[in-house]
Structure formats: C-alpha cells, structure tokens
Amino acid sequence: MRIGILAIQGDVEEHEEILHRLMVETKRVKLPEDLKDVDGLIIPGGESTTFRKIMLRSGMFDALLQFDKPIMGTCAGIIVMAKALANEEEPYHTLGKLAIEVERNAYGRQRESFEAQVEYSFDGAAKVAFIRAPKITGILSDDVEIIARLGDEIVGVRDGKNVGLTFHPEITGDTTAHEYFLNIVKGE
Ligand code: GLN
Numbered sequence: 001m002r003i004g005i006l007a008i009q010g011d012v013e014e015h016e017e018i019l020h021r022l023m024v025e026t027k028r029v030k031l032p033e034d035l036k037d038v039d040g041l042i043i044p045g046g047e048s049t050t051f052r053k054i055m056l057r058s059g060m061f062d063a064l065l066q067f068d069k070p071i072m073g074t075c076a077g078i079i080v081m082a083k084a085l086a087n088e089e090e091p092y093h094t095l096g097k098l099a100i101e102v103e104r105n106a107y108g109r110q111r112e113s114f115e116a117q118v119e120y121s122f123d124g125a126a127k128v129a130f131i132r133a134p135k136i137t138g139i140l141s142d143d144v145e146i147i148a149r150l151g152d153e154i155v156g157v158r159d160g161k162n163v164g165l166t167f168h169p170e171i172t173g174d175t176t177a178h179e180y181f182l183n184i185v186k187g188e
Contacts, residue, residue, distance in 0.1 A: 001185060004029035004038030008054045010046020010076060014170040018178050032063035040185035041067065045075030045131065045168050048104065052080065052093055064095055070161040071097060072181040078164035079104055079134050086137045098159045101138030102166070118155055118167065121147045126174040128167045136166060147180070158184075 005015050007028035016026045027038055035041070041064075043051070055061040064071075073081040084101040085092050107114075113131045120126065136154045139146075148156025148165060156165045156177075161184055169177035 001025065001039050001182070002027055002037060003182075003185065004035060004041040006041060006043045006051075006060075006077075008046075008058075008060070009050050010044040011168070011170065012044055014168075015042050015044055015074075015178075018170050018173070018175055022175055022178060022182065024182060030058075030060075032059050035063055035067055038069070040070040040072070040181065042181075043071060043073040043077030043080055044170075045077060048076040048079040051076060055080075056093060061093060061095075070163070070181065070184045072163040072165070072177070073098075074165045074170070074177075075131060075133055075168055078102060078136075078166055081162065081164050083140055084138065097162045098157060098164045099139070099141035099144050100136050100157055100159070100164065101140060102134040103137045104134050105132050106135035106137070107133055115172065116150055116167075118148045118150050120156070120176055120180070121145075121149075122180055123176050126169070126176045127172045128165075128169050128174065128177075129171040130167045131171075133166045148177075 002025045004027045019026050081097040082102045083096045086103040117125050145158045147158050
C-alpha cells in the first residue's frame with residue numbers, strides 16, 4: 001500500500017512521519033501523473049487559497065475530480081474537499097468530495113490556534129491541533145457520517161471513502177485518524 005501526500009504546500013513531513021511510523025510507504029504528489037500509483041491521498045493543512053490556485057494551474061484539480069480512491073483532507077484539506085463554502089464572496093473551486101458546508105477561519109482571532117481533545121466515534125479521544133481551522137456549518141447528505149466531535153461541535157466526517165477533519169491530527173503525533181483512514185484504503 002502506498003499513500004500519496006499532496007505536496008503543493010503545507011505540512012507534508014508530519015503526515016509522512018506518522019505514516020512511516022505505521023510502516024506505510026508514502027509518495028509526494030505534485031503533478032497529476034504522481035497519482036497513478038497511490039492507493040489513497042492525504043490533502044494536508046496549509047492555505048486552501050494557495051492549494052486551489054496551484055491545483056487549477058497544474059491540472060491537479062481536474063485530476064483529483066477524476067481520482068476515485070480514498071482521500072483524507074485535514075484543515076485546509078477539508079476546505080478543498082467540501083461541496084460548499086459559507087461566507088465566501090467570490091466563487092471558490094472545491095472538489096465536492098464531501099457533502100458538507102464549511103466556513104474558513106471560523107474560530108476568530110481569540111481562538112485562532114489551540115490544542116484540544118477530540119472524541120472519535122470509532123476509537124476514543126485524542127489530542128489534536130486546531131490552526132486557523134474551518135468549521136463544519138452544514139451536513140448536506142444523509143450519507144455523511146460524523147466521526148469526530150469537539151464538545152458539541154462536529155469536527156470530522158466521512159462521506160463514502162472520503163474523510164475530512166477540520167483540525168491537524170498529525171502535529172501531536174497521534175496516529176488514530178491515520179489508522180482509521182488506512183482501514184478505509186484497505187477496504188475494511
Ligand atoms: N485557514 C486556512 C485556510 O483557510 C486553513 C488553515 C490550516 O490548514 N491550518 O485554508
């Protein structure tokens with residue numbers, strides 16, 4: 001099994017480190033042809049406007065629309081994957097892989113970045129990092145499963161084989177989210 005990590009921008013190394021600890025081979029994905037031999041893809045946190053610009057230019061955006069293997073998007077990654085964005089003035093290209101609406105930078109200045117304990121629906125709790133995180137402001141299909149909560153808030157979803165988390169699971173070194181994603185890739 002080989003997991004691609006979109007290596008346009010953002011924290012690629014931290015995801016690699018977690019996957020290597022889980023004995024999984026990784027590949028940095030920059031161009032559409034890099035997707036050929038990966039079994040799943042992680043879209044890391046970073047800046048979603050930068051992802052969008054570079055992906056549209058390189059053909060990666062269209063390649064990912066066609067890509068039908070599992071994708072896990074974290075932070076900026078969930079923004080790139082969402083079907084709809086709240087409060088954006090200009091039309092914003094997204095992949096539409098997750099039937100949710102998200103709002104960028106939704107925690108405001110006071111709480112721009114923080115670490116917190118999230119509850120996973122499948123395996124207890126883990127400490128993770130929220131960094132200028134988005135919020136999930138709407139669930140647009142009954143097929144969307146809630147997989148992570150921060151108190152009452154929904155912070156992680158699964159839609160078919162795709163996963164979106166509003167936070168960074170990789171920074172605190174916890175492997176729970178990645179293990180969950182790998183099970184989807186394995187078809188379990
Ligand atoms: N605020 C960023 C955005 O809107 C996401 C931040 C992150 O990925 N840590 O794309």
